[in-house]
Amino acid sequence: xxxxxxxxxxxxxxxxxxxxxxxxxxxxxxxxxxxxxxxxxxxxxxxxxxxxxxxxxxxxxxxxxxxxxxxxxxxxxxxxx
Numbered sequence: 001x002x003x004x005x006x007x008x009x010x011x012x013x014x015x016x017x018x019x020x021x022x023x024x025x026x027x028x029x030x031x032x033x034x035x036x037x038x039x040x041x042x043x044x045x046x047x048x049x050x051x052x053x054x055x056x057x058x059x060x061x062x063x064x065x066x067x068x069x070x071x072x073x074x075x076x077x078x079x080x081x
Contacts (some may be wrong), residue, residue: 039067 046063049055057065068074 039071
């Protein structure tokens with residue numbers, strides 16, 4: 001929903017910037033939804049593999065590390081992992 005100010009309103013000079021900012025936020029949000037969906041699918045796949053014990057421990061660790069990196073959470077890993 002675009003931002004619209006009333007004529008003569010002192011905010012009208014910021015209307016274009018605010019609309020571009022709103023579009024950028026919407027785009028980032030859509031990207032986050034896509035990324036979370038992909039991560040959810042990979043976690044479900046990993047869970048299924050773990051339940052059937054088809055993966056070695058090192059494979060599990062590599063997959064989890066890749067997921068953390070893709071989500072931008074790899075900097076939060078604890079030492080010794």
